[in-house]
Amino acid sequence: MKNQLGKVAVEHIALCFSELDTDFKQAEFCQQALLGLDALELKQRVSHIIRVLHEFLPVDFAQATNLLKQLPTVWQKCDPNKEVSSFAAWPVIDYASVYGLAHPQQSLDLLSTLTHLFSAEFAIRAFIIEHPEYCHSQFTLWIKDDSEHVRRLVSEGTRPRLPWGLQLKNYMVDPSPNIPLLAALKDDPSLYVRRSVANHLNDISKDNPEKLLEICHDWHVNASNEVQWIIKHATRSLVKAGHSQVLSLLGYQQQLSLAPVSLCISNDHVQLGEYLEFDFEICSTSGESQKLVIDFAIHFVKANGQQNAKVFKLKSIDLAAKQSCKIQKRHGIKAITTRQYYAGTHRLEILVNGQGLASQEFELNI
CATH class of the missing domain: 1.10.274 (Enzyme I; Chain A, domain 2)
Incomplete structure (x- = not known):
């Protein structure tokens, strides 16, 4: 890059x-x-x-x-x-x-x-920190600008945790000043802008999950398909974390009717740079359809020998009564700049609606 x-x-x-x-x-x-x-x-x-x-x-x-x-x-x-x-x-x-x-x-x-x-999303942040009141006055004008790029600059530039950008500590503590701006942009005709709104809300969820829930509950009433998409995308981190209130808001039930999940790892010794290959089957024991979000977590070994879980998306499904869904996955364990790998015993876990239903260990060799 x-x-x-x-x-x-x-x-x-x-x-x-x-x-x-x-x-x-x-x-x-x-x-x-x-x-x-x-x-x-x-x-x-x-x-x-x-x-x-x-x-x-x-x-x-x-x-x-x-x-x-x-x-x-x-x-x-x-x-x-x-x-x-x-x-x-x-x-x-x-x-x-x-x-x-x-x-x-x-x-x-x-x-x-x-x-x-x-995008001027990186440059604008220094001004938000140094001149917050003037910036906010401009943002109230920019949300009505003819250019989708300018409108998006409002939602993206004010993100508390913008990747590669200066963190906006004040908004991490209290995101309230930005909520009216995001509300004005949630129905924007541009997906480019709406996606930015969703990413901003996802940032809020990391420091103020209850505030995000409040926003989503407010927006959920008579929400258009576009706003429903924003809510779903904005709550992705909380869904991964198995946040019960968010899952309930999105229609994912906590009382699951599933047979025990059998997880099979094809290669339980993985060399860095190779793929972890696994499969499992989700089988319904219910007489009704169930809305499921299926993820997997890898509990990576840290430098101190302890494990830290990283959740990855798999799929969302409506599992019909008494039906089953078989899933196969190849996940690359490759060197990236955002993660330091350590050799040792790692753990793969299958999550359904935020609940761990099966797990198995594998060895990572460096």
């Missing part, structure tokens, strides 16, 4: 600015921006390019803003073959959060102009 912000992206940024300003030193900018770039990770590359860009843009932020606001007029023109991903716009947009923090009015106007190039 970091390579999307490499030589081609840097050259594209330089070309765009040279189209807008004949005095822009295109070759020198590229030379300095590319110096040491390959050794940096993605977010480090963003910061590096921002610092270099500052050396080549006008010192006066108002003058720099005038150039930045014109970028959409040349962005696609300078990339006719679409060789540059939207990542190229990330440092250009985040420039405002580094050098425009003392100018919230100009900066937010700039971010609303550029957000469709690459």
